[in-house]
Amino acid sequence: MIPLKHAVIVGANNVSIEVARMLADKYEVRIVDSNEDACNKAYKTLKSAAMVYKGDPSDENVLNEVGVDRAELFLALSEDDKLNLEACRVAKRRGVPLIIARVNNRDMEGSFRELGVAIVNVESLVSDNIKNLVLSDVARVLTVDQSTNLAFAIVRIGENSPMVNRQIGYLVENYDITIPYVITAGGAIKPGNDYIIESGIELVIVGTLSNVERFINEVSTE
Structure with a gap:
């Protein structure tokens, strides 16, 4: 366990x-x-x-x-x-x-x-428009700062996720998000752009709500 x-x-x-x-x-x-x-x-x-x-x-x-x-x-x-x-x-x-x-x-x-x-x-912390994402199999925490429209999420990478074996830099460039931390079994680390994504890890994602939602939707396509 x-x-x-x-x-x-x-x-x-x-x-x-x-x-x-x-x-x-x-x-x-x-x-x-x-x-x-x-x-x-x-x-x-x-x-x-x-x-x-x-x-x-x-x-x-x-x-x-x-x-x-x-x-x-x-x-x-x-x-x-x-x-x-x-x-x-x-x-x-x-x-x-x-x-x-x-x-x-x-x-x-x-x-x-x-x-x-x-x-x-x-209101943004528990609003209905993000609650499904909060409770989904992919994103377990999603909050939105409505004054800036920035969203913060913790996203799990499944075994069959299309993001497996991608570099952090690829995600940052293609989804216009930042990934300040990667959470592994050993704890949280600050990844470089060349960090290779593996299944089972979690990514801390920051970006506009639309970009974060797009990333979550594509991560869940397994």
Whole structure:
């Protein structure tokens, strides 16, 4: 059995619960929130799909206890932008390869971008027009920043995918996307353009929504 990857979610709210359900088949999901009632609700709703911790998500000691050092994915999804930003700073210092933050106030977007964090609004995160892609056999995470129309996806490469044995540079040039990370059994790495794609790996894809959707559709043609 392939071991589950680790994901940390900040905020125990309806959005977090929905995202945790989407990730549960591939990730060991851990949710952290300082509100006891919210934690109890998430625990009762998700049951074994996620572990729920009560604590301040902006506190580095709390995030260490939750397991931020092992996380391949960090999602700051609370309704408090300042809390999300502080939590993302901790995740960034700890070297989490993929950090995505919910931004409720557009005036805060610049702070997250300066940190190098992917940002989304809550509507795009779970909207119906991307939900099928999120739950598909190919793309297990897809979020869209509606202010820039940039999409962020984690895409699995199947055994019979037409992308097997292609170079990263070929995908970047032909689909007008960027691929900042490749996730292998050994963890996340930053690939060069000459990196050869193998089946079983996952690609972190960034590009316009139309280009990312086109790539996902063609990857799934197996």
